[in-house]
Amino acid sequence: MEKPAMKLIDLKKTIGKNEIIKGLNFEIKSGEVFGFIGPNGAGKTTTIRMMVGLIKMSGGDVQILGKSIKNDYKEAIKEVGAIVENPEMYPFMTGMQNLIHFARMLPNVSKERIQEVISLVGLEKAIKEKVGKYSLGMRQRLGIAQALLHNPSVLILDEPTNGLDPAGIGEIRYYIRRLAEEQNVAVIISSHLLSEIELMCDRIGIIKNGELITIQNVHDAADTEQDSHQIQMEVTPAEKAMELLSTEYEIEAVLKSDLISFQSQREEIPNIIQTFVRNDISIYQVEVSRATLEEKFFDLIGENVIE
Numbered sequence: 116m117e118k119p120a121m122k123l124i125d126l127k128k129t130i131g132k133n134e135i136i137k138g139l140n141f142e143i144k145s146g147e148v149f150g151f152i153g154p155n156g157a158g159k160t161t162t163i164r165m166m167v168g169l170i171k172m173s174g175g176d177v178q179i180l181g182k183s184i185k186n187d188y189k190e191a192i193k194e195v196g197a198i199v200e201n202p203e204m205y206p207f208m209t210g211m212q213n214l215i216h217f218a219r220m221l222p223n224v225s226k227e228r229i230q231e232v233i234s235l236v237g238l239e240k241a242i243k244e245k246v247g248k249y250s251l252g253m254r255q256r257l258g259i260a261q262a263l264l265h266n267p268s269v270l271i272l273d274e275p276t277n278g279l280d281p282a283g284i285g286e287i288r289y290y291i292r293r294l295a296e297e298q299n300v301a302v303i304i305s306s307h308l309l310s311e312i313e314l315m316c317d318r319i320g321i322i323k324n325g326e327l328i329t330i331q332n333v334h335d336a337a338d339t340e341q342d343s344h345q346i347q348m349e350v351t352p353a354e355k356a357m358e359l360l361s362t363e364y365e366i367e368a369v370l371k372s373d374l375i376s377f378q379s380q381r382e383e384i385p386n387i388i389q390t391f392v393r394n395d396i397s398i399y400q401v402e403v404s405r406a407t408l409e410e411k412f413f414d415l416i417g418e419n420v421i422e
């Protein structure tokens with residue numbers, strides 16, 4: 116089976132006495148755009164900084180194509196491109212000069228690769244202009260081009276739509292989708308605004324207070340609103356239930372304080388319950404809801420995060 120592009124395994128961060136990230140588990144596939152959503156202070160940046168080895172993990176691991184960031188950093192990080200803080204670009208140099216400058220710091224970036232990343236983010240026309248003249252959206256795209264120079268399998272963008280106007284967001288969306296679909300890159304995008312990135316994502320993971328609350332399939336939620344349901348179950352043992360969901364139904368569930376939550380078709384619910392019963396899993400509670408992604412987000416996060 117193909118290895119996930121990125122896998123978080125019980126990833127934790129404690130600072131002082133504060134448990135900031137409380138054990139995150141999820142996978143991102145190649146060619147998938149994964150939105151990492153949560154209000155300010157939820158723990159997105161801390162998680163992303165651990166994903167790229169900028170800060171130490173307190174527990175767990177992050178694997179890139181099966182390679183551990185913790186134990187095999189050099190090999191794992193070769194497959195990662197990231198914009199974690201605002202990309203450091205020199206405004207007095209052209210886009211091209213900036214890319215050449217960054218390419219020099221990397222092993223084996225050919226001239227052809229530089230041309231390739233320029234076209235991947237659609238900056239062919241502006242690449243000979245000074246970056247100081249670029250719009251914020253163009254600067255972000257140049258940052259993405261820079262992060263792609265070494266041809267990574269995983270691209271991580273922390274709040275790439277921050278401060279962009281709708282046109283800028285639309286452009287980023289177009290190029291991100293293209294990267295995922297045509298180059299098979301796995302893209303992880305964080306944001307505190309669902310509405311800004313929903314349309315560019317395949318799945319959305321919602322984080323609050325350092326915990327993953329739910330993972331939603333965006334297309335299911337949008338296209339088959341009638342059929343796709345959010346299901347929460349109180350089951351014991353929860354880990355076994357999650358494993359069965361994964362192996363028998365290819366459903367990735369999220370565990371939060373004894374409740375597992377996942378998406379499924381309504382018709383599948385009785386089958387899932389039968390599977391659990393056959394496998395000696397006790398079911399204490401089942402809750403089925405039909406909320407839209409937006410409603411779910413308001414519910415989970417609270418309206419205070421919407422600007």
Ligand SMILES: Nc1ncnc2c1ncn2[C@@H]1O[C@H](COP(=O)(O)OP(=O)(O)OP(=O)(O)O)[C@@H](O)[C@H]1O
Pocket residue numbers: 130135153154155156157158159160161162307
């Ligand atoms: N070095 C640190 N020392 C103490 N607390 C920290 C430190 N770094 C982060 N935190 C705390 O950890 C929590 C998560 O912060 P983080 O920056 O990861 O959130 P975020 O989801 O990225 O939010 P934002 O969108 O505002 O950046 C916050 O409560 C923050 O105050």
